[in-house]
Structure formats: C-alpha cells, structure tokens
Amino acid sequence: MKPLSAGVAVAAGLVALATVPAIASSSAEPTPATATVSMAAVLRAAQIDPQRHDQTVTAGAGPSVTAVERALRARGLLDQQYVDGHFGSKTVSAYAAYQRSLGYEGLAANGLPGRSSLVRLGTDRFEVTHxxxxxxxxxxxxKVVNERTKAMLRQAQRLAGHTFKLDQGSYNPGGDPTSAGTHDGGGVVDINVDGxxxxxxxxxxxxxxxxGFAAWYRTPSQGDWPHHIHAVAINDPDLSSPAQHQVGDYxxxxxxxxxEAPDDGPEVKPIRTWEQYRRTR
Known part of the structure; x- marks a missing residue:
C-alpha cells in the first residue's frame, strides 16, 4: 500500500478526532441549557427555608433552587453537601457572596436573588422565569415605599374599605430602633390604627x-412600640434580612x-404573593 503523504495523514487525523464524542466533565454538574429557574419560587424558598428547624424543601421550589445551588457550587461558593434544593442560610450566604463578587452591595447583596444577578448566574445554564x-x-x-408595595397597599385599602395612614415606610435604616432592622429595606410598612x-x-x-403581605397587629405588650399593624411584602427582592425572616415565620x-409564638392574626389560606393574587382576579 502506498504510504499517505504528511498532509493527507494530518487531514485524516483531524477527521478521526472530529468523530470522537466530547467527554463532559462530571465535576461541574452543569444544569441543562434548557432548564428554567422561577425567580418567584427561589425568592419564596430563600425567605422560608432559613427559618425552618429542618431541611425541608419548599413545595414547588426544589428544582429551581437546586439549579441555583449547582451554579453557585460551580463558582466555588457553595459546598456540594448544600446542593439539595433547600435554600437555607448556607445558600443565602453563598448567594450574597456571589452578589458581592459582581460588585453589588447593600440591599443588592442581601442574599435574595434579584433579576440581574440571577440572569447572570444562569448564563449557559438556565433561563429565568416568573x-x-x-x-x-x-x-x-x-412615606417612602416602592412601586410594588404601593400597588399592594392600594388594593388592600380597597378590600378593607379604609385608607391606611403609615407611621413608617420602607428604606428607613435606623429610623426606628424598635423595628430591629425590618424597615431597612423595601416592602415593609407600619400602619397607624388610631380610630x-x-x-x-x-x-x-x-x-x-x-x-400578599405577611401582616400582624402589634401591641405594646409585645414590645416597645405603640399599637400598629406591621406588614411585610412577601417576595420583595429588596427585603432586609430581618424582614426576610419574618416572611419565613409567617x-x-x-x-x-x-x-416564635404562634401566628395571632386572621387565617388566610392559601398564602399568596402579590403576583399570585393578581392572577386569581
């Protein structure tokens, strides 16, 4: 048989290599590019799961949370043992570290997935929905609030047949020491009950x-404050850490x-976010 020339041999070798299937790295554990992550679901889990006394996965959030945790793991921010669909305190801390790595600070690095950070985390891994x-x-x-909170308050006023007077709004760090930081971020208001x-x-x-608020009637017997209604907008991405914990408790x-006493307010089931409420109308 006539030997192949050098050029032909190289070409043949390249063709052979092209037919060899690529070997995926198992250590990266990539999420399929077609996967989707519900921002609403991971927000809900990030508020509830850190307040649990066990590792229960929030219903409807497990797949989305796991995809986020895998992406954090791929960046070296979360140990493999915590890639379990439970958005506990370790995952919150890892997500906050990821936000800081993007240059975010303050409320933008509160450990709650915001749209921009979640989209960037999902590059080549998942698409963000809801x-x-x-x-x-x-x-x-x-009083200062955000547009989502304002829309929620207006609808609650219609249902109650009463115009609310706010004693305290949102984004008010240090404004009232008795608030324990709940009003430092967005989504939180105190409503005056005089009359x-x-x-x-x-x-x-x-x-x-x-x-879509986690809301309670507060009395002086519970703390150093006057009678008022305290309300926290569920799933507000700007919530401070103490406010996040209150939503989880709710x-x-x-x-x-x-x-951590039992809820003393009127029962409303199922618990809905503002977005879920609007879909039922």
Missing part, C-alpha cells in the same frame, strides 16, 4: 394578607417575633 421586581422608589401617604376598632383592625390585617405559622 421575574419579580420591586419597582422604583415612590411614596404612599408621605380603628377591633373589627376594622382585623379586616385590615386580613386584607393585607390577601394581597409561612410557618408564627408571629414574626423573636419568641
């Missing part, structure tokens, strides 16, 4: 819960205070 945004900062009753009778207070709290049937 996006939640707080909107720009605005005012309601003279409200017991029935109206209960109706107001129920209305707030119906539209889902778990607690009162949102340090004593």
């Amino acid at each position: 996006v939640v945004g707080p909107g720009a900062r605005t005012t309601h009753g003279g 409200m009778n017991r029935a109206l207070r209960s109706k107001a709290v129920k209305a707030l819960r119906q539209v 889902y778990l049937g607690r009162n949102g205070l340090a004593n």
